[in-house]
Amino acid sequence: MADPHDSIAVEVAYAEPQRQFLRRVELRSGATVADAIHASEVERECAIDPAALAIGIWSKAVDRGALLRDGDRVELYRPLQVDPKEARRRRAERAPLKPKR
Secondary structure, three states, X not given: OXXXXXXXXXXXXXXXXXXXXXXXXXXXXXXXXXXXXXXXXXXXXXXXXXXXXXXXXXXXXXXXXXEOOOOOEEEEEOOOOOOHHHHHHHHHHHOOOOOOO
């Protein structure tokens, strides 16, 4: 078991089209994703509800109770505006046809 006096450093990241939030926070060993989100103050600074967002560590989905390791990056994900498959379909419809060789 980790020494409770040890500390870890993690980053909390959140992005919108016009701004990005990235903050390094120091936490006690054994801290969770929820602890990092709270310590980062992303909720206050970006006026968001983190409970309504999907969360991951280095692009892998996790729950808020997941334990953190030194160097982790907690990422908060906004909901997609358009399904990626639908976006590709729309782009393909707008693209000019290429002649066959």
